[in-house]
Amino acid sequence: NAGVMQNPRHLVRRRGQEARLRCSPMKGHSHVYWYRQLPEEGLKFMVYLQKENIIDESGMPKERFSAEFPKEGPSILRIQQVVRGDSAAYFCASSPQGGDSPLHFGNGTRLTVT
Amino acid sequence: AQSVTQLDSHVSVSEGTPVLLRCNYSSSYSPSLFWYVQHPNKGLQLLLKYTSAATLVKGINGFEAEFKKSETSFHLTKPSAHMSDAAEYFCVVTSNFGNEKLTFGTGTRLTIIP
Numbered sequence: 001n002a003g004v005m006q007n008p009r010h011l012v013r014r015r016g017q018e019a020r021l022r023c024s025p026m027k028g029h030s031h032v033y034w035y036r037q038l039p040e041e042g043l044k045f046m047v048y049l050q051k052e053n054i055i056d057e058s059g060m061p062k063e064r065f066s067a068e069f070p071k072e073g074p075s076i077l078r079i080q081q082v083v084r085g086d087s088a089a090y091f092c093a094s095s096p097q098g099g100d101s102p103l104h105f106g107n108g109t110r111l112t113v114t
Numbered sequence: 115a116q117s118v119t120q121l122d123s124h125v126s127v128s129e130g131t132p133v134l135l136r137c138n139y140s141s142s143y144s145p146s147l148f149w150y151v152q153h154p155n156k157g158l159q160l161l162l163k164y165t166s167a168a169t170l171v172k173g174i175n176g177f178e179a180e181f182k183k184s185e186t187s188f189h190l191t192k193p194s195a196h197m198s199d200a201a202e203y204f205c206v207v208t209s210n211f212g213n214e215k216l217t218f219g220t221g222t223r224l225t226i227i228p
Contacts, residue, residue: 004157035218042118042204042218043158091157105150105157 006092006106013082013113021077021109025094032075034067037089049075082113116141118207120219128227133192135222137205140186147188148206149179164188200226
């Protein structure tokens, strides 16, 4: 029973390029959360999605960042025109229900912008 | 508003000795509190969770935490450290019913000395 799968594990982009981070939730989980972890900081909430719906994107920058969770396929976090400050670890988590049901985290994608 | 402070960024203990990781929280409402563990290059794993039931919460791998409202604390303890406990530990608080409202501490890195 595979856990939350994130890929790639490491991603290097030059300033101005696009970064696409993928997350496949655990089987049977329809709630997906994205968090960002900057160096020496805790995780910060970015966006909460259910299938085909964005429920809460209050933690996501208004520009350059977008997220989707289509009916089929993984959830995608997309960062356009990356800047050095986007360098961070991005974690995806899933749960079978909303509310405060326990989250299952992926191993993260470490984005480095050069 | 809610916040969480992990009082030590690094803790080192000898194998077989007790572990104490300190966490203080601030919350406008009755909080739910969690401890997560992150092993190197891995996702976060839930250790334990407090949600206004018993104030002493037992988690996995021999860890436990005590909720003390008068001290606004939720310290994590373990009687005897094991080498496999070496990891980063995050204290997390939420006052709202929803994973998107989780507030993470900055983490405590636990090192075990053989």
